[in-house]
Amino acid sequence: MRVGQWDMHYEDFKQIPIPLPPQEEQERIVAFLDQKTAEIDEAISKKERLIELLEEQKAMLINKAVTQGLNPDAPRNKTDSSWIDTIPSHWQVKRAKYLFREIDERSVSGEEELLSVSHLTGVTPRSEKTNVYMFMAEDYSGSKLCRPNDLVFNIMWAWMGALGVSDRVGIVSPSYGVYRQLKEGTFNNWYLEHLLRSTLYVAEYNKRSTGLHSSRLRLYSQIFLDMELGFPPREDQNKIEQETKKQVSQADAVITSVRSEIEKLAELRRSLVASVVTGKMRV
Template sequence: MNTFPKYETYKDSGIEWLGEIPDSWELTKLGTCLTPVSKKNRADLPLLSITREQGVIERDIEDAESNHNFIPDDLSGYKVLEKGQFGMNKMKAWQGSYGVSKHTGIVSPAYFVFDFAKVIDPIFFNWAIRSKLYVSYFGSASDGVRIGQWDLSKARMKAIPFLLPSPEEQTAIAHFLDQKTAQIDAAIAIKEQQIALLKERKQILIQQAVTQGLDPTVPMKDSGVEWIGKIPAHWEVKKAKFIFDEIDERSNTGNEELLSVSHLTGVTPRSEKNVSMFMAEDYTGSKTCQPNDLVINIMWAWMGALGVSSYEGIVSPSYGVFRQKSENTFQAFYLEGLLKTAKYIEHYNKVSTGLHSSRLRFYGHMFFDMKIGFPSFEEQTEIVGYLVSQTSKMDAAILSQEQQIEKLREYKTTLINSAVTGKIRVTSGDEICTP
């Protein structure tokens, strides 16, 4: 931000998280900027949601995945939120679930709805109030016994400080942020596309190697399994029950390292970063697993949620844990790569039981009845060596793109915070005035 011009004079705001502010800006409170309103009996209007990621959006009532909250038959008690008004989910204000609406519709009667009591550019207000600085402060102003059950009272909300530049500066800042963040988002989107292409190339490379081998000229044969198709003529085909034993060893203490299994990460130590599900207090009776054990999350196998563990630890008692009868049948990297290929995942989908995808189950007997086509341990070693060499280059390229995206996101956050608190000076459009 050092490259941007600043205001000529600043004053101490007296508020630590705001710091110094432009001398010409007004330091006020949300209570003087907003007037609560409560209009109801408009069940004819569309339903709106107030989200952390996007603010106020139109609610797709047909999308079951995004509609976890109960919708009553009688919507006459729902509040009207008009375009240009400020709406807030007070139970999730600490997450940033609020914003100026671009739509006219109805929201939960538990939400807050406000008109502006001063001359305020609604786009500027939305940029400012949804900046990381304000979201963090809303968290400190909310009350509750624990995270997830915090509540924000109107009295606490009214006392939250807010910075107001002149109306002309508000519009200039809003226009500047619209343009600059759109440019940053476009740059991020390009890098995300590059990552997706790299991951796709990596998956194709792995799939080709683990199902066809490295030599494209080798004679092929029919595997005898319709969904597997042709494999190299010298490869074996065996049912899993002849290769694996199911392990049902249980923890007596629950103190071992807690592991999770997902389609994205395979088997990894469980933490709040990679698991959003409920964390139990007592893990006694969990299944134990050893390094090189195959662990299958039976509820999400249809997505490829399985992996060969590199860890000694415990997993959910509902998972399947399988151990090779012979240590020299499968290389761990090869086995996981093979069982995560598209044909195998399609097979899990086909044989799993359940009414719909979120209820499908791939049980141990289904795995045991499945046939696997594979080469010798020595050829697997050769395949793994090749794949590690090639995919490491792709992983490095992906990591580089991810790091660049993180820097762009950090820059975007800093740019917004700086613009709405006067740390940089904006005059009109996307032009930055000189000092």
């Protein structure tokens, strides 16, 4: 036996008394638990589906707000773009190259905070990715630097919407695309990130990215900079963020409540099984 680790030999295990009800009672227990756990599992499944629907509604709400605005009755104009159909009449369409410039600033020491760029969380510290396993280099000197308000694309996963606006100084892969607004303040960061991660834009990345199949698609800088962006004045962007966040927070509150209910049902299932098989509850 090692310190901190206990071993049980078969001879010792054989000495443990195990309460065993009659066969007929065992069958009643099994039938009872099959029925009750199935009912609980069905209730959990319905609540999980409700969460999925709420998440879908959130995504649809954000997509619609950032690509069409808050007023569905606002006058709309047809654009000259081949893929952006119509936009509110006071919005504008510009190619990204007239809005951003590519930045290729490199880290000397490689000691800045390492950042990750994903389609789920945008630009976030790599240290927060506890459930993601990634090769860690010994030396990050030569990595691309990004600064607050910089737009960062993971060019290998742009077809999934892997991009975001950084809120800090950090380093990313040398192969990523880093862009800075030509006119500071043109975009609200929240609005810009959600616009570029909207289904309309992600679909266009898929069309324009180069590669033989999805796992090899790349959205290189010249491709992004040639794309058109349809967007409203900054004041409208701010309003879109405020109103959309308000509506999303309401859905999030419901999701949190439903998740709590799921946890309680799961605990009820465990408690029920334990009580019945140990004889604390007779069936």
